[in-house]
Amino acid sequence: xxxxxxxxALKAGEFDSEVIHFPDTQPLVLDSGxxxxxLTIAYKTYGSLNAARSNAILVCHALTGDQHVANTHPVTGKxxxxxxxxxxxxxxxxxxxxxxxxxxxxxxxxxxxxxxxDPATGxxxxxxxxxxxxxxxxxxxxxxxxxxEIETLFCVTGGSMGGMQVLEWVATYPDRVFSAIPIAxxxxxxxxxxxxxxxxxxxxxxxxxWRNGRYQTEGTNPRKGLAVARMAAHITYxxxxxxxxxxxxxxxxxxxLTFGFDADFQIESYLRYQGMSFVDRFDANSYLYLxxxxxxxxxxxxxxxVLANAFMGxxxxxxxxxxxxxxxxxxxxxxxxxxxxxxxxxxxxxxxxDTDKGHDSFLLDVPELMATMSGFLSxxxxxxxxAEAAP
Amino acid sequence: xxxxxxxxALKAGEFDSEVIHFPDTQPLVLDSGxxxxxLTIAYKTYGSLNAARSNAILVCHALTGDQHVANTHPVTGKxxxxxxxxxxxxxxxxxxxxxxxxxxxxxxxxxxxxxxxDPATGxxxxxxxxxxxxxxxxxxxxxxxxxxEIETLFCVTGGSMGGMQVLEWVATYPDRVFSAIPIAxxxxxxxxxxxxxxxxxxxxxxxxxWRNGRYQTEGTNPRKGLAVARMAAHITYxxxxxxxxxxxxxxxxxxxLTFGFDADFQIESYLRYQGMSFVDRFDANSYLYLxxxxxxxxxxxxxxxVLANAFMGxxxxxxxxxxxxxxxxxxxxxxxxxxxxxxxxxxxxxxxxDTDKGHDSFLLDVPELMATMSGFLSxxxxxxxxAEAAP
Numbered sequence: 001x002x003x004x005x006x007x008x009a010l011k012a013g014e015f016d017s018e019v020i021h022f023p024d025t026q027p028l029v030l031d032s033g034x035x036x037x038x039l040t041i042a043y044k045t046y047g048s049l050n051a052a053r054s055n056a057i058l059v060c061h062a063l064t065g066d067q068h069v070a071n072t073h074p075v076t077g078k079x080x081x082x083x084x085x086x087x088x089x090x091x092x093x094x095x096x097x098x099x100x101x102x103x104x105x106x107x108x109x110x111x112x113x114x115x116x117x118d119p120a121t122g123x124x125x126x127x128x129x130x131x132x133x134x135x136x137x138x139x140x141x142x143x144x145x146x147x148x149e150i151e152t153l154f155c156v157t158g159g160s161m162g163g164m165q166v167l168e169w170v171a172t173y174p175d176r177v178f179s180a181i182p183i184a185x186x187x188x189x190x191x192x193x194x195x196x197x198x199x200x201x202x203x204x205x206x207x208x209x210w211r212n213g214r215y216q217t218e219g220t221n222p223r224k225g226l227a228v229a230r231m232a233a234h235i236t237y238x239x240x241x242x243x244x245x246x247x248x249x250x251x252x253x254x255x256x257l258t259f260g261f262d263a264d265f266q267i268e269s270y271l272r273y274q275g276m277s278f279v280d281r282f283d284a285n286s287y288l289y290l291x292x293x294x295x296x297x298x299x300x301x302x303x304x305x306v307l308a309n310a311f312m313g314x315x316x317x318x319x320x321x322x323x324x325x326x327x328x329x330x331x332x333x334x335x336x337x338x339x340x341x342x343x344x345x346x347x348x349x350x351x352x353x354d355t356d357k358g359h360d361s362f363l364l365d366v367p368e369l370m371a372t373m374s375g376f377l378s379x380x381x382x383x384x385x386x387a388e389a390a391p
Numbered sequence: 392x393x394x395x396x397x398x399x400a401l402k403a404g405e406f407d408s409e410v411i412h413f414p415d416t417q418p419l420v421l422d423s424g425x426x427x428x429x430l431t432i433a434y435k436t437y438g439s440l441n442a443a444r445s446n447a448i449l450v451c452h453a454l455t456g457d458q459h460v461a462n463t464h465p466v467t468g469k470x471x472x473x474x475x476x477x478x479x480x481x482x483x484x485x486x487x488x489x490x491x492x493x494x495x496x497x498x499x500x501x502x503x504x505x506x507x508x509d510p511a512t513g514x515x516x517x518x519x520x521x522x523x524x525x526x527x528x529x530x531x532x533x534x535x536x537x538x539x540e541i542e543t544l545f546c547v548t549g550g551s552m553g554g555m556q557v558l559e560w561v562a563t564y565p566d567r568v569f570s571a572i573p574i575a576x577x578x579x580x581x582x583x584x585x586x587x588x589x590x591x592x593x594x595x596x597x598x599x600x601w602r603n604g605r606y607q608t609e610g611t612n613p614r615k616g617l618a619v620a621r622m623a624a625h626i627t628y629x630x631x632x633x634x635x636x637x638x639x640x641x642x643x644x645x646x647x648l649t650f651g652f653d654a655d656f657q658i659e660s661y662l663r664y665q666g667m668s669f670v671d672r673f674d675a676n677s678y679l680y681l682x683x684x685x686x687x688x689x690x691x692x693x694x695x696x697v698l699a700n701a702f703m704g705x706x707x708x709x710x711x712x713x714x715x716x717x718x719x720x721x722x723x724x725x726x727x728x729x730x731x732x733x734x735x736x737x738x739x740x741x742x743x744x745d746t747d748k749g750h751d752s753f754l755l756d757v758p759e760l761m762a763t764m765s766g767f768l769s770x771x772x773x774x775x776x777x778a779e780a781a782p
Binding site for chain 1: 422423424518521522579580581582583586587589590592593596597598599616619623626629631634635637638639640648650651654655656658659662663666679683686687689692718721
């Protein structure tokens with residue numbers, strides 16, 4: 001194809017992913033009015049696309065996730081973030097489905113983001129990258145699917161910010177989504193969640209090494225600020241009862257309080273580790289861009305104040321999932337989505353899963369989640385006429 | 392008195408308080424094994440002590456509160472933090488009761504804290520001040536009451552960290568407390584609350600202007616770090632529903648999103664203001680010391696794992712108060728105190744107040760709280776034989 005994307009799949013060593021480059025003539029047009037060109041998308045796939053090209057599942061990752069869903073992560077060496085969910089004989093069965101996950105635009109694992117080179121300057125964009133919205137992320141994914149010649153997704157799923165993308169997919173490309181599983185998400189970001197994100201951003205920006213976003217060029221790195229942001233956010237991903245069960249007031253490698261500011265308590269040691277390890281794999285400016293995208297997400301306002309308008313006439317089959325102990329994206333906000341889907345006459349199931357593991361439940365071994373995903377996908381697979389997996 | 396405290400009340404211009412200096416011969420002995428000498432306590436009083444010295448109410452302030460309960464604050468120019476509660480004809484009626492509030496040890500409004508001069512060096516203590524516990528705060532208050540020749544308190548009350556002091560008062564000086572009103576507190580700090588405090592401390596310590604606590608000497612000030620700590624903490628003082636009601640997704644002085652990192656949303660602008668104004672009145676090292684004191688608070692562990700042991704034989708009349716929307720010190724933790732008091736055979740009332748205002752409810756105009764305080768104090772006043780207030 002002339003002027004088409006450079007869709008010779010490349011191994012980008014650093015990111016261990018397939019990479020697609022769209023030329024300047026195929027810019028990503030943004031909600032802000034700006035555009036990104038050239039555009040790069042890094043992605044991973046698992047399983048095989050069937051001949052009818054009808055078995056593709058798009059997995060949308062969360063704020064600090066990436067495309068490494070079910071393989072060893074190239075930076076951390078840990079298992080992919082949804083290894084429990086995606087793989088042979090897993091609920092998202094890669095013997096049956098073709099799974100795609102792309103690093104979101106604004107991210108830092110190979111897709112165009114603030115650390116990418118700005119063609120106008122030859123230096124990293126920093127804050128010169130236009131602001132990204134969840135819809136922009138979804139538009140970029142649609143460009144990827146076009147390049148992969150996948151017209152319709154069998155399913156699109158993800159939790160948290162991933163769930164926002166799921167909702168946006170259905171709202172923006174209603175005819176391209178056969179089924180959708182938004183998990184632990186909301187149709188608009190709450191004031192409390194904006195507040196927590198703002199704390200994280202201020203923590204990054206308060207770090208003098210942030211240098212107004214130009215730290216790559218200046219050879220600095222706002223590690224401390226980003227670690228504080230991560231620590232604060234991490235608390236919100238868990239639940240009070242899970243923290244009590246896992247840590248309580250247990251001391252860290254000591255028999256008594258030290259009367260000092262060392263990490264006397266296991267929970268302190270754990271949080272510090274979460275902060276420090278995060279900065280090894282994540283870009284501070286990406287953290288600003290992606291939290292902002294979530295803050296801006298408001299599917300209600302985008303549809304004249306009536307969420308049902310986002311789904312009117314939708315033929316997509318929905319399964320909405322929430323967790324009882326998730327106080328960041330509580331069941332109530334997920335139920336609002338269900339009510340809107342009902343009002344729009346859509347085909348919807350709703351499962352509230354009883355667990356004390358908090359918002360992060362969607363990443364963890366929660367048997368009822370596995371069973372829900374597996375059962376819903378199987379039923380949709382039959383409706384879609386997909387072959388059953390080999391016994 | 393020779394070697395007695397210098398109890399000539401001084402106006403400390405900066406702190407607009409009464410100040411009492413205890414000489415080196417009257418050190419404050421600390422839980423850590425260390426001691427503080429000389430010791431200074433800054434305090435305020437309201438109303439008049441009766442002839443029987445039987446109408447004194449000790450108000451214990453919270454983490455970022457101080458002794459300016461019911462007067463114009465000398466630094467902020469705002470009304471005292473409990474002006475709604477304390478004053479003539481208020482629930483804590485200063486026509487009837489003699490109200491005392493002392494700045495806690497470790498604080499920064501005139502009592503000895505990390506910003507005080509270390510006699511060993513002639514410079515501010517910084518982190519050389521020994522760590523303070525809630526019991527140390529209470530011991531210091533007892534020294535103050537001794538100096539004021541008040542043997543028994545008619546009541547001791549306070550919310551949050553103030554409530555911890557109330558519980559510690561009863562546990563440490565059971566015969567000196569006629570009645571006690573712990574509000575929105577817990578007998579031990581939870582893992583989640585330790586986690587939030589640790590984030591705040593790491594935010595302060597990540598600020599290069601903190602200089603390992605020596606910022607006064609070095610002429611710097613970790614304002615940005617402390618502001619981030621305050622922002623994170625402030626979210627926890629409110630409730631999701633209150634944030635939604637007060638701010639929702641309303642924009643700040645603009646009609647549309649700006650696609651940038653300015654404070655588009657009112658909640659962002661509000662939080663930034665909370666952070667910035669806090670650093671004008673609070674010392675960063677005090678924030679470290681007082682959060683640590685709360686983390687260490689564990690009345691259960693202090694009494695061999697049985698909270699009721701802390702109250703065994705207590706003749707104090709208790710009124711425990713919690714708020715339905717308080718997720719920092721939830722009703723459950725307050726109910727644990729009630730259960731222990733019941734097990735100890737103590738005289739206890741328990742009121743859970745239905746409000747969406749979150750943990751900060753104890754500071755706000757919550758009519759049921761006012762009625763509870765007023766009614767309980769009146770009943771205790773009759774039992775104590777206090778004269779009724781003039782009609």
